Amino acid sequence: MASGTGWDQDRNMNETEKKAGTAKIEDVAKEASVSIMSVSRVMRGVEGVSAAKRSEIRRIARRLGYSPSRVAGSLAAANSTLIGISVPTLFEAVFAEILDGMRNIFNRAGLQTIVETTDYLESFEEKWVERMISWNPAGLILSGVYHSKTTMKRLRNAGIPTLEIWDHTETPIDMCIGVNHLSAGYDMGCHLVALGYRNPAYVGVSLNRDPRAEDRFEGLTKAFAEVGTNIRANSRLATAASFEGGMVGTADILNNADEQPDVLCFLNDHMAFGGMMECERRTLRVPKNIGVVGFNGLNINEVLPKQITTSVTPRTLMGATGARMLVSKISGAKTEQSILMPVEIFAGDTTRKIEPT
Amino acid sequence: MASGTGWDQDRNMNETEKKAGTAKIEDVAKEASVSIMSVSRVMRGVEGVSAAKRSEIRRIARRLGYSPSRVAGSLAAANSTLIGISVPTLFEAVFAEILDGMRNIFNRAGLQTIVETTDYLESFEEKWVERMISWNPAGLILSGVYHSKTTMKRLRNAGIPTLEIWDHTETPIDMCIGVNHLSAGYDMGCHLVALGYRNPAYVGVSLNRDPRAEDRFEGLTKAFAEVGTNIRANSRLATAASFEGGMVGTADILNNADEQPDVLCFLNDHMAFGGMMECERRTLRVPKNIGVVGFNGLNINEVLPKQITTSVTPRTLMGATGARMLVSKISGAKTEQSILMPVEIFAGDTTRKIEPT
DNA sequence: CTTAATTTTGTTAACGGTAACAAAGCCGGA
DNA sequence: TCCGGCTTTGTTACCGTTAACAAAATTAAG
Numbered sequence: 073m074a075s076g077t078g079w080d081q082d083r084n085m086n087e088t089e090k091k092a093g094t095a096k097i098e099d100v101a102k103e104a105s106v107s108i109m110s111v112s113r114v115m116r117g118v119e120g121v122s123a124a125k126r127s128e129i130r131r132i133a134r135r136l137g138y139s140p141s142r143v144a145g146s147l148a149a150a151n152s153t154l155i156g157i158s159v160p161t162l163f164e165a166v167f168a169e170i171l172d173g174m175r176n177i178f179n180r181a182g183l184q185t186i187v188e189t190t191d192y193l194e195s196f197e198e199k200w201v202e203r204m205i206s207w208n209p210a211g212l213i214l215s216g217v218y219h220s221k222t223t224m225k226r227l228r229n230a231g232i233p234t235l236e237i238w239d240h241t242e243t244p245i246d247m248c249i250g251v252n253h254l255s256a257g258y259d260m261g262c263h264l265v266a267l268g269y270r271n272p273a274y275v276g277v278s279l280n281r282d283p284r285a286e287d288r289f290e291g292l293t294k295a296f297a298e299v300g301t302n303i304r305a306n307s308r309l310a311t312a313a314s315f316e317g318g319m320v321g322t323a324d325i326l327n328n329a330d331e332q333p334d335v336l337c338f339l340n341d342h343m344a345f346g347g348m349m350e351c352e353r354r355t356l357r358v359p360k361n362i363g364v365v366g367f368n369g370l371n372i373n374e375v376l377p378k379q380i381t382t383s384v385t386p387r388t389l390m391g392a393t394g395a396r397m398l399v400s401k402i403s404g405a406k407t408e409q410s411i412l413m414p415v416e417i418f419a420g421d422t423t424r425k426i427e428p429t
Numbered sequence: 430m431a432s433g434t435g436w437d438q439d440r441n442m443n444e445t446e447k448k449a450g451t452a453k454i455e456d457v458a459k460e461a462s463v464s465i466m467s468v469s470r471v472m473r474g475v476e477g478v479s480a481a482k483r484s485e486i487r488r489i490a491r492r493l494g495y496s497p498s499r500v501a502g503s504l505a506a507a508n509s510t511l512i513g514i515s516v517p518t519l520f521e522a523v524f525a526e527i528l529d530g531m532r533n534i535f536n537r538a539g540l541q542t543i544v545e546t547t548d549y550l551e552s553f554e555e556k557w558v559e560r561m562i563s564w565n566p567a568g569l570i571l572s573g574v575y576h577s578k579t580t581m582k583r584l585r586n587a588g589i590p591t592l593e594i595w596d597h598t599e600t601p602i603d604m605c606i607g608v609n610h611l612s613a614g615y616d617m618g619c620h621l622v623a624l625g626y627r628n629p630a631y632v633g634v635s636l637n638r639d640p641r642a643e644d645r646f647e648g649l650t651k652a653f654a655e656v657g658t659n660i661r662a663n664s665r666l667a668t669a670a671s672f673e674g675g676m677v678g679t680a681d682i683l684n685n686a687d688e689q690p691d692v693l694c695f696l697n698d699h700m701a702f703g704g705m706m707e708c709e710r711r712t713l714r715v716p717k718n719i720g721v722v723g724f725n726g727l728n729i730n731e732v733l734p735k736q737i738t739t740s741v742t743p744r745t746l747m748g749a750t751g752a753r754m755l756v757s758k759i760s761g762a763k764t765e766q767s768i769l770m771p772v773e774i775f776a777g778d779t780t781r782k783i784e785p786t
Numbered sequence: 787c788t789t790a791a792t793t794t795t796g797t798t799a800a801c802g803g804t805a806a807c808a809a810a811g812c813c814g815g816a
Numbered sequence: 817t818c819c820g821g822c823t824t825t826g827t828t829a830c831c832g833t834t835a836a837c838a839a840a841a842t843t844a845a846g
Contacts, residue, residue: 142563144802162525187544206499315732346732375672375703501832
């Protein structure tokens with residue numbers, strides 16, 4: 073093969089493999105002495121090439137390390153295999169689970185996903201939408217139903233199949249699947265009221281950060297207001313929805329509240345766990361002396377000796393169903409416009425029936 | 430504006446906004462009575478357009494809802510703003526944190542990231558690499574240093590800046606930043622040996638699943654072998670590296686081991702926590718009756734009354750540094766080829782000094 | 787007022803493919 | 817042998833943008 077000199081070796085490689093990754097359809101066509109179209113057909117797996125040529129072209133493409141350019145391809149064919157997905161954060165298992173539910177569906181449909189985090193910033197989401205649109209995606213997925221005006225307008229105009237997930241509205245940009253956070257909060261509130269709790273406190277994060285959490289808080293507030301209690305008066309906002317945030321917020325409340333609360337409601341299960349740890353540290357017994365309530369049904373609950381009372385949301389199913397909706401919309405089928413998923417209250421070991429005082 | 434009839438309104442919109450999202454550079458150019466190139470220049474923010482035209486073009490582009498096609502753009506300019514990132518899973522906070530560290534760096538550099546999960550499957554990673562290459566990315570990031578042969582060859586040939594992260598090797602495909610899992614395991618093993626533990630057990634997940642965990646186990650094994658103890662004889666493999674997996678594996682060991690272990694080593698902190706819960710359920714006191722050791726420095730540790738002894742890895746910093754390496758390589762600068770990050774042992778409350786028997 | 791230098795604007799030819807259509811090759815039947 | 821129909825192969829014209837260069841307009845200098 074190579075004659076032995078470095079120069080010849082280089083030259084030889086130049087002919088057969090070149091800079092490899094840079095081989096284009098033309099190189100393959102030349103090497104196989106066929107037209108570019110034949111190569112294109114083989115690479116895309118469409119009919120109309122004789123078996124002999126087909127396998128010959130395949131072999132040469134492999135040898136040259138040819139990889140068809142999706143950039144050129146999707147420009148020419150005006151088709152896209154890209155799904156853009158925006159979530160606020162990947163630290164919340166919620167979104168990891170939603171994404172996990174989507175994965176298989178999109179893979180099977182041959183769609184490529186682009187995941188981006190917005191850190192709960194509308195402005196960031198807006199820029200992301202702009203960037204994504206310029207990639208001509210087959211579909212877009214946004215978290216929640218609150219977006220900037222520009223974002224909404226942009227998406228309505230763009231005519232790209234769009235799915236809003238996790239939150240719910242009857243008037244989505246295009247399609248929507250999620251839970252009703254307001255009623256999730258309200259239902260939990262009613263549950264607590266029914267148990268006899270009358271002196272609740274809330275620990276969350278700064279307002280305007282996570283609108284879903286805000287809605288749940290709103291629901292809780294309403295439920296307690298119906299029995300004449302104002303939970304809002306007794307709330308603390310930590311800087312992060314983390315274990316530690318829950319702990320710090322709880323410490324703050326327990327130190328400073330006029331009257332000791334009989335139940336602590338948290339933005340999510342992470343915070344609830346942190347808060348519960350703080351209670352135990354102070355030898356406040358849960359649920360004997362104080363109740364603890366989270367949100368989401370985090371899987372840490374599986375191993376806790378005292379399972380946290382929480383609202384269980386169907387994350388994986390939501391992801392999978394949402395992905396299916398989007399795929400079917402993309403393929404032109406008629407699709408459900410808006411799906412409301414149920415939230416179930418899990419009555420754990422951190423709340424109990426309270427005797428009326 | 431609109432004359433009042435539905436038809437006219439439609440017509441009006443047709444002229445000014447069209448199907449909006451579908452406006453192309455040509456439409457803007459026509460509307461502004463300038464050449465396509467002027468519009469292109471304005472949109473890209475390059476010099477050489479008079480202030481008057483510039484703002485006029487901007488206005489019209491906005492009105493028409495014009496969004497430049499990155500697909501066409503990157504084909505023509507042969508430049509790419511895409512960074513492909515592959516991680517095994519998003520359920521491990523490790524990877525979420527690494528990604529978080531990268532985010533700002535890439536954003537600031539104007540690079541778009543595409544995140545994909547491989548579920549620890551080499552075959553999946555291989556397909557992903559193939560797909561990514563066809564998008565002509567500016568750079569690629571893979572998790573770990575173990576990849577299929579095809580993947581390695583493909584990447585070496587493609588000439589795309591590639592970063593391997595989380596694990597470490599002196600012979601990366603291109604660049605590498607991570608920790609040495611083997612010595613992390615070994616160091617923790619030595620730490621435990623020094624504390625006096627001689628009867629360790631291990632709880633992880635099925636072999637060949639997570640090669641990094643495998644390496645750490647190897648290191649642990651070596652450290653204990655040096656004092657004549659075989660930890661491998663006393664190990665359990667759960668199906669998932671979760672809270673529950675840790676609990677189930679622990680129960681299995683405690684039920685079936687010939688001799689009760691004096692310390693339980695876990696694949697990560699999640700499993701360690703689950704295991705600790707199981708110990709407490711059995712009123713086995715930690716660390717009095719049994720030690721518990723995790724890996725990673727999960728942030729749940731911040732709130733636990735007993736902080737888990739663990740190896741702390743610099744995830745966020747690793748992500749940020751890795752992203753910087755890649756960016757600088759992309760921009761043609763000379764770059765470090767391989768960076769080894771330190772792992773620190775955190776001596777928590779779940780291990781103690783053991784008296785020699 | 788010229789002329790040169792500089793800035794602004796426009797033209798042409800890619801970028802790497804695909805769609806749509808045209809041409810060529812192959813087959814059996816008349 | 818010739819014809820029509822089917823399959824295989826090739827040609828041409830884009831897809832929406834940018835690089836490179838050319839032309840026109842403007843400004844500065846003499």
